[in-house]
Amino acid sequence: MGIVALFFLMSIAPSVAVDTVKKPIMPISKGETLYVGGTGEGNYTSIQDAIDNASDGDTVFVFSGFYYEAIRIRDQINLIGEDKNTTIIEGEKRHNAIILYDHYITISGFTINNTNDWANDCGIEIQNAWGTHTTHNTITGNIFKNQRNEAISVYESSYNTITDNLIIKSGGISTGSYCSYNVISNNTFIGSGISVWGSPKYTLISGNHITKGGITVSRGLNNAVRNNVIENGNNIIITWDTTNNIVENNVLISSGTIILDESTNSNVRFNTFINSKGITISGNKLDYWNTHEIENNNINGKPICYYKDENNVAVPSNAAQVIIVNCIKGSVRNLNISNVQYGIQIAFSTYIIISLNSCKNIIYPAIRCYTSSNLIITNNLIKNNSRTGISISGDSISNKIEYNCIIQNMNGIEIGSKSSLNIIRFNSISGNQNYGVYLSGSKNEVSKNNFEQNKMGLFLDFSYNNLIANNNFIKNSKFHASYKVDYKKTQDNKWKRNYYDDAFLFLPKLIWGRVRTRYSWMDPSGDISYFYRNGINFDWFPRIIPFKIDTAQECDID
Secondary structure (H helix, E strand, C coil): CHHHHHHHHHHHHHHHCCCCCCCCCCCCCCCCEEEECCCCCCCECCHHHHHHCCCCCCEEEECCEEECCCEEECCCCEEEECCCCCEEEECCCCCCCEEECCCCCEEECCEEECCCCCCCCCCEEECCECCECEECCEEECCEEECCCCCCEEECCEECCEEECCEEECCCCEEECCCCECCEEECCEEECCCEEECCCCECCEEECCEEECCCEEEECCECCEEECCEEECCCCEEEECCCECCEEECCEEECCCEEEEECCECCEEECCEEECCCEEEEECCCCHHHHCCEEECCEECCEEEEEEECCEEEECCCCCCEEEEECCEEEEEECCEEECCCCCEEEECCEEEEEECCEEECCCCCCEEEECCECCEEECCEEECCCCEEEEEECCCECCEEECCEEECCCEEEEECCCCECCEEECCEEECCCCEEEEECCCCCEEECCEEECCCEEEEEECCCCCEEECCEEECCCCEEEEEEEEHHHCCCCEEECCEECCCCCCCCEEEEEEEEEEEEEECCCCCEEEEEEEEEEEECCCECCCCCCCCCCCCCCC
């Protein structure tokens, strides 16, 4: 907590301290100064009136007070408040407080409070002027409070600097389409963050302190996110075909993860996660996984290990998180992984052995395998994970999940719809809150497992030509096994010699499921919905006593 407090005080204190200087130093200007408020002879009572009478290069200085205005700036001026804590533009939940339509405008020294009525309104908006790309505006040293949407919005505008602002209970800062070379630095956010979208280029997001918020960069090129602190907040997200972005020297404290989602060529380095969730990669193309440079990142002092395009990978036993991409052969063993977004991520790889690891208290799959084959996942303890213990998805074939303790997760094992020829055997699958095994891929084998005290033991979701044999189904609360199939394939799965603690002696076991019929209707949203009927599969010769299964290790179910 000492580190957290230090970051918080260093970041917040300069922004909220009362400005004791009566008249801040004016920006260098060749123009005149027009005064608003105060007691001076000839001072304006309206900020907008002063702006309308100003010319390029002039400064409009506003004395402390409340100003109930919606301000529009169409000249290259400096708009300066006497004291950011007491010079207040009160929006009264009306439209944008200030809109900038020109270049080289500076706004500093105000509290902008309670603006926004319509969906796209904000505190300050920088936008193009009559089709002209605006540039080189500066918003610095302001306080934004109670903006329903963004505190600051930049649209079709470049070379702007947004720095040293305090943003409280507002929507943060966003830049939209056709924005380049903007700088968002040294701002403090409480309850919001930064969103840079619409093909941004060369944006620098640096030195910001964000509490209960995050940073998102989407569809961008050559942007940099560096030296930021995110505390008790969300994620840094690089998404939607972004490329050549830098994410470095950020500190995430009790926060989320750095997410590379359908992005390429990111350089992610020297980031520190303190009680935070690490790095996540997603996307259905190899380029989304293996074009990055990811190095020297750590979680609580333990390294995040990223390997790509290698043979014979050997992961050190102190790894906090593992990502293996497009590798052939390797070993991930004896790791103790906990409290991350994903534990072990394997993508587009073959012949990797994942063994003797402990994966606990992980949010998404503890072990996630995407479009990989001939993996062996064996003798691992997969326990108390928020979603799924082991996930096999994409075009993953011929993998083996065996001799694992998969206990007390939301779901134990999930096999995706495009994954086939996988073998699940000799596992103890117990105490999972939802499914023990959720199977949507076809041509898989589920054999010699203990399904015990799950809510639902095994569920086949339009999954066909699977063999389910010699498993024990004991004390699963809702059902031991069930399925959903199309009416043309009602008997395509084979149930053979399983033990069910509710079966009748010497009688076939009825496996109840749902059959999608050929009859359908269009629902109000335009989607096609089908009628279903009840269906029955049979395990013709179920076992009378449980099958003796050697799961190779004792599972700690307590």
